[in-house]
Amino acid sequence: MGSILHTILIIFCSFFVPLAFCLVSLLLIKMIESCKRKEPLPEKLPLPPGSMGWPLIGETFQLYSQHPNNFFATRQQRHGEICKTHLLGYPCAMLASPEAARFVLVTHSHLFKPTYPRSKERLIGPSALFFHHGSYHTNLRKLVRASLSPFSVRRLIPAIDAASSSTLHSWNGHILPSFRAFKNLSFDIGILTIFGEHFVEHLGKTELRQNYFILDKGYNSFPNCIPGTLYSKAMNARKRIGGILREVVKERRVVHGGMKNFQKDLLSCLMEWRDDKGEKLSDEQISDNIIGVLFAAQDTTASALTWVVKYLHDHPKILEAVKAEQMAVYELNGGGSRPLEWAQSRSMSLTHRVILESLRMASIISFTFREAVADVEYKGYRIPKGWKVMPLFRNIHHNPEFFPDPHKFDISRFDASPKSNTFLPFGNGVHSCPGNELAKLQMLIFIHHLVTKYRFEVVGSNSEVEYCPFPVPKHGLPVRLWSVADEDGGRA
Known part of the structure; x- marks a missing residue:
């Protein structure tokens, strides 16, 4: 019995402890990044309406546990064509109109850069x-x-x-x-x-x-x-x-x-x-x-x-x-x-x-991610620099x-x-x-x-x-x- 317990303990320590360490490290990194983003921003315009969800995880769980039609449509019905949320560790502005998609992707594309998690860049190639x-x-x-x-x-x-x-x-x-x-x-x-x-x-x-x-x-x-x-x-x-x-x-x-x-x-x-x-x-x-x-x-x-x-x-x-x-x-x-x-x-x-x-x-492409490279005004709301911006193709379609x-x-x-x-x-x-x-x-x-x-x-x-x-x-x-x-x- 002692040897079995010893073996289980070794397996636990060799796998779950490093995994837990990685998870804690990622959370700490996100907290530090979040603190950095809390630098004072001009308060001339309000942020978009909406909920940022739970601390750190935001509304990520809701996004991946629901059909995207439900997740995006309920927020659009509640808040209109622009609303805020917090996904994958980042504050986001979701935009659900043809005018907004054109604003981000065409007429003001210089204010928004493509953004992908670093882990994905490493796999494809920077x-x-x-x-x-x-x-x-x-x-x-x-x-x-x-x-x-x-x-x-x-x-x-x-x-x-x-x-x-x-x-x-x-x-x-x-x-x-x-x-x-x-x-x-x-x-x-x-x-x-x-x-x-x-x-x-x-x-x-x-x-x-x-x-x-x-x-x-x-x-x-x-x-x-x-x-x-x-x-x-x-x-x-x-x-x-x-x-x-x-x-x-x-x-x-x-x-x-x-x-x-x-x-x-x-x-x-x-x-x-x-x-x-x-x-x-x-x-x-x-x-x-x-x-x-x-x-x-x-x-x-x-x-x-x-x-x-x-x-x-x-x-x-x-x-x-x-x-x-x-x-x-x-x-x-x-x-x-x-x-x-x-x-x-x-x-x-x-x-x-x-x-x-x-x-x-x-x-198939429900939305795309961009990142604001400066504070951006859209229809009376402020999208702060560093926020992710998501034109919602599915909602428009x-x-x-x-x-x-x-x-x-x-x-x-x-x-x-x-x-x-x-x-x-x-x-x-x-x-x-x-x-x-x-x-x-x-x-x-x-x-x-x-x-x-x-x-x-x-x-x-x-x-x-x-x-x-x-x-x-x-x-x-x-x-x-x-x-x-x-x-x-x-x-x-």
């Missing part, structure tokens, strides 16, 4: 595009945006076509969580976008995939360096990814003589980029931005595709209309014997409206003033363009998503192959939502898939 504001961000964004423009992504259609077909073929006859399948698909398309056709296995594609998913799994975990924790594993995977990417860059420089024979994929653009002084990006900066692009593209597109499949399943008449539109394209291409063309993807207007309404309903009966799936909303700043699935302004054209193209191509060659049904209930961290149907929306060719056998 030089990643979306952590920055100013000239570095402006110049690098132009480069990324050019490599992901419609003109650039159209050359990827055959590769996206092949990747979508391969995903569906491996799914045929099985039940798989849609979200997991779409994460793999989005990763493969991200690799094609960044490295083109040149990223072969001997350069570490399989190893990169394995380590990236370890990093992805630990991204939203509690940040500590205790060996064996998700965050610790993610940090180790990040180091290995950096090594793989350095080898890829070295290979391309040495073997291919400065990329002269390469198409303009994102890697070649990053390697050729020079600033006004002629300085190039370091290997570390290139790695950070590659990982940043992979991360930004993967979960959001995978979540969006998962919701599209759910809404198509839940609305059989819309599914039949989408199928009719896609079958017309399919027949023009000789029953699928020829690949899709760019012009055909631009003609899928009904399918495009389904995607837009899915993005509105799901509101679900506001009946802009979208009547907002919880109804209605693709006719997009027969005409929505009112300015009321539809923001990819953000707005200088930090809007530069890859939105690629994301929509990927969804259009996948839907084309899904409805023309396969049948599917959702397995189990699809009414519950989970967050990983973006909202997806519970359990990743398990779906049974079977090809039209062997439809009767697939149902058995």
Whole structure:
């Protein structure tokens, strides 16, 4: 008995004591930061109305224990389009109108900088595009945006076509969580976008995939360096990814003589980029931005595709209309014997409206974080320097003033363009998503192959939502898939 107690005591001391120490340290740091923020501020204008919640933790528990519709909507109903709260250790101003979103993201964006927890910057890399504001961000964004423009992504259609077909073929006859399948698909398309056709296995594609998913799994975990924790594993995977990417860059420089024979994929653009002084990006900066692009593209597109499949399943008449539109394209291409063309993807207007309404309903990016770089006045209220500012995309997308009966799936909303700043699935302004054209193209191509060659049904209930961290149907929306060719056998 004594030895058992001794063993338990050792386990307790080796794990729980360091964990408790980390928690206490974090709380102390937050208290010190909170004290620093309590410097006198001009009292000319009142702070926004609202509650700051409990000391230190604020309303963080309420945010993560409720559906975001409930958390944000109740505060908007109680306080109006601007209110204060305290989340993740920081005072915040929540803004829930199109005018406010435009104020923060466009007209007065110079007063608000992007902000992310330091633990997340370490995992992605501090030089990643979306952590920055100013000239570095402006110049690098132009480069990324050019490599992901419609003109650039159209050359990827055959590769996206092949990747979508391969995903569906491996799914045929099985039940798989849609979200997991779409994460793999989005990763493969991200690799094609960044490295083109040149990223072969001997350069570490399989190893990169394995380590990236370890990093992805630990991204939203509690940040500590205790060996064996998700965050610790993610940090180790990040180091290995950096090594793989350095080898890829070295290979391309040495073997291919400065990329002269390469198409303009994102890697070649990053390697050729020079600033006004002629300085190039370091290997570390290139790695950070590659990982940043992979991360930004993967979960959001995978979540969006998962919701599209759910809404198509839940609305059989819309599914039949989408199928009719896609079958017309399919027949023009000789029953699928020829690949899709760019012009055909631009003609899928009904399918495009389904995607837009899915993005509105799901509101995968519920809000974004900015930080006030100075005291800011908005509609008679003062937002102090250092406060986090949260434009609430979900509230805007679900506001009946802009979208009547907002919880109804209605693709006719997009027969005409929505009112300015009321539809923001990819953000707005200088930090809007530069890859939105690629994301929509990927969804259009996948839907084309899904409805023309396969049948599917959702397995189990699809009414519950989970967050990983973006909202997806519970359990990743398990779906049974079977090809039209062997439809009767697939149902058995």
